[in-house]
Amino acid sequence: MTTRLHKVLMGSCLALGLGLAAPASSEELRIGYISPVTGIFAQVGKDMVDGFQMYLDEHGGKLGGMDVKFIVEDDQGKPDAGVTKAKKLILQDKVHMFIGGLLASTGYALAPISTSEKTLYISSVSSADDLTQRQLSKYPYFVRTSWTSSLPHQPLGQWACDNGFKKVIVIAADYAFGYETAGGFQKVFEDCGGKVVQKIWPPLGTKDFGPYIPTFKADADAIFTTMVGPMALQFPKQLRGAGVKKPILGSGVSYDEFVLPFMGDEVIGDVSALHYSAAIDTPRNQEFVKAYRAKYGKVPGYYSENNYTTAMWLDEAIKKAGGKYPGPEEFIKIMASIKLDAPRGPVELDENRNPIENVYIKKVEKKKVFGYDKDELWNTVIKTYPKVSQFWTYGKDKFLAQPVYDRDFPPCKFCE
Amino acid sequence: MGSQRAKIIIVALCLAALALIVPHSGSFVVLLATRAMAFAILAMSVDLLLGYTGLSSMGQAAYFGVGAYLTAVLATKMHFGLGWDFWLVVIMGILLGAALAAVFGLFAIRAGGVYFLMITLALGQCVWGLAYRWNSLTGGDNGINMTGRPNFGLDLTNEVTFFYLVFAFFVVSMVLMYVLVRSPFGQSLAGIRERELRMQILGYNTWLHKYIVFIIAGGFGGLSGVLWAHTNGHVSPETVVLTTSVDSLLMVVLGGAGTLVGATIGTAIVFALREYLSTLVPWWQYVLGGVYVLTILYLPMGLMGLLTRARQRLKPESKDEGVKKLATNPS
DSSP states (O other): OHHHHHHHHHHHHHHTTOOOOOOOOTTEEEEEEEEOOSSTTHHHHHHHHHHHHHHHHHTTTEETTEEEEEEEEEOTTOHHHHHHHHHHHHHTSOOSEEEEOOSHHHHHHHHHHHHHTTOEEEESSOOOGGGGTTTGGGOTTEEESSOOTTTTHHHHHHHHHHTTOOEEEEEEOSSHHHHHHHHHHHHHHHHTTOEEEEEEOOOTTOOOOTTTGGGSOTTOOEEEEEOOTHHHHHHHHHHHHTTOOOOEEEEGGGGOTTTGGGOOGGGTTOEEEESOOTTOOSHHHHHHHHHHHHHHSSOOOHHHHHHHHHHHHHHHHHHHTTSSOOOHHHHHHHHHTOOEEETTEEEEEOTTSOEEEEEEEEEEEEEOOTTOSSOEEEEEEEEEEEEEOTTTTSOHHHHHHSOOOBTTBSOOTTOO | OHHHHHHHHHHHHHHHHHHHHGGGSOHHHHHHHHHHHHHHHHHHHHHIIIIIIOOOOSOTHHHHHHHHHHHHHHHHHHOOSSSTTHHHHHHHHHHHHHHHHHHHHHHHTTOOHHHHHHHHHHHHHHHHHHHHHOHHHHOGGGOEEOOOOOEESEETTSHHHHHHHHHHHHHHHHHHHHHHHHSHHHHHHHHHHHOHHHHHHTTOOHHHHHHHHHHHHHHHHHHHHHHHHHHHSEEOHHHHSHHHHHHHHHHHHHHOTTOHHHHHHHHHHHHIIIIIIHHHOTTHHHHHHHHHHHHHHHOTTHHHHHHHHHHHHHOTTOHHHHHHHHHHOOO
């Protein structure tokens, strides 16, 4: 019984990428990883871990010559639990750094621990704007390798304006991530001359959009939407079902490769923006997508790509530090000096420790990509904004002078 | 009465052992024990309602939440409660929890059974909604990060010092609640639990009894929230969410409703499984689920019921137990 239990345990550990058997040595790099392995975000949590694990497997479990001890802890998608697990990783496992956290709220909860425990925290998914903006000075041991929520949506505002959209309805999930994505879009769109004529905030987890769709203003010519989780599947279906033909400009998260295979043909033609698309037509990305799909049987979304790139970043940084971990301050400096050629394109840190990266305006199309023989939904890149900063074109000082994007900022000047 | 004294001595010994052993284990264990004790105060307050009065409240996270948010808002917006004024915050937290319970009690106490459960659930969700939507005060979904723990000569940033502080609050709360349930007031609560109609016929104002204990439980909930906020350094709507209420209820049922020690044991077990076992194995949820199911199926009196049953089997002729059994089963 015990041995069988043991086998089951070992099997599930391996399956989840939990048990990386690294022989202990003095040159061991201990990395704590926090992601929701159970609970409603479990699938996303697994994609995050898989991305990081894939890079490790490709490099024989070593980063920059150091053996890696990769310890995954489950935060169940709750900030509280994330805090406990981060402390466990630091106090008990004595990790050199901890990585991960999915939700913006988790990012806000984990960052202070990096300060109080003087341990490096790398946010590889969590996108809460203010951590690398107005609150940066509080968190000297914090780096982000992913994005801020508003980063890709500011170019989307520009794109919408440049492509002749005049009046747009905003409908986004009612929480910080929704406010920040929609805020970024609205700010740039209106500065360019567009008008947001209506803002609707359905609660997180809304499955029935029946009460909202009929209230859409008839004279608007597009809809901006940020939907997460099951909302992303339901909204386009119900919108098209209700006969609304207005084009959608969405947050990239609503059309991420994580949900795309489960969507129907009603999403074809929908436009979204993100710092990654699995359909980016570069040899580097094609290689990544094919390897990932062969290993895990699915197309990688940004959750996996961001973590793969994070591992790559660590690899380069440790190499540059001479095969050892030089402590958080020095390590951040080294990370900032590295320019990566990631699957998502060129990536480097700005002075606020947030990536400068390409933003892709994507359109959902049904086609064959990279030699796969079936017609599938892909996020075809229709426009690339190169080297986009979290401050867009405003410049750091001007951008930081305004408040963080919120439910009421920017104010809805053109709503009646 | 002799067995009661023995029980007190056993509990006191266990607590002393806890205070002596935990600080010398790993610092993560200290952190877990601190969290569990802060939460155990909430669980015991639930037990006051569920175990001693027969009211199953599904909204206890509300009082916990206002305590936690009060602490976090005062600390971050006004830098209040980070020195000696920490004690003021403790008092304010207790009063706020009690005041909220006094308001909610007006609605909830009128109902009984499953209706009481529904109303407390709804009221609890109101507080959650407020925490989630009142962005300017609560930070919405992102919650509030606290910058540090109070320092008044005692530096609470030290985990072990903070452990002892929470330990002290925990012991004092336990003693106070113990005194409460052993008092004539507590005895009449037990009477209400067993047969409310009979108590009414005997001339007790049962509404008032229930209302008062509801407020007291709210006060302890507030205290628990204040400590929780400092334990975690972070307060978010997740603190106030329905599952917090359900967790506290399950902990009480698991440990054994109607015994304060049971509530504590239940809390300890859930925390150990959820936060320690989960660092070891990925299938910890099956264990937790299994423990709940087995408890409900085989130990309706909770783990404390196991002790009682064992004792009954060992000394089947004990007069003491026989009398007690009669007293608690008036059918």
